Amino acid sequence: MITLKTSFECETAHRLFNVATYSEECRDNIHGHSYKYVVEVARKDGKLNEANMIVDFKLLKQTIKQFEKKYDHSVIIKHDDPLCKPLLENCKKVNVVDDNPTAEWMVSAFPKELNALFDENHLEIEVVSLEIAETTGNIAVWRK
Secondary structure (H helix, E strand, C coil): CCCEEEEEEEEEEECCCCCCCCCHHHHCCCEEEEEEEEEEEEECCCCCCCCCCCCCHHHHHHHHHHHHHHHCCEEEEECCCCCHHHHHHHCCCEEEECCCCCHHHHHHHHHHHHHHHHHHCCCCEEEEEEEEEEECCEEEEEEC
């Protein structure tokens, strides 16, 4: 299988709410990371397109930019976190989710979101792997 990889960085804050297994820094504070993403894609049909490509890198990057705009300089917070309502009332970019926004949650949820954007933009590709580095050396990986 032939694949393409592209990468980008995104500054995002989160809080891991109400679970004793998280360190105090993560559990008790909204905090941010300079997340580094590596997105690997393949054509849905497994073949190259008529231009002998998986997808034009420019189209791939334009589509991923839509995803990046949603999460860059935003906060991701669980719906039942008591800070959710004040954040929604006072901040412009708040992404409310059903689970604690761990790196593992992000790496498992974001391929679906990226694939939906690829479909909306008629790219005929899908995510086959996603890496999200929360810090240097600490990387969550999802593979199809």
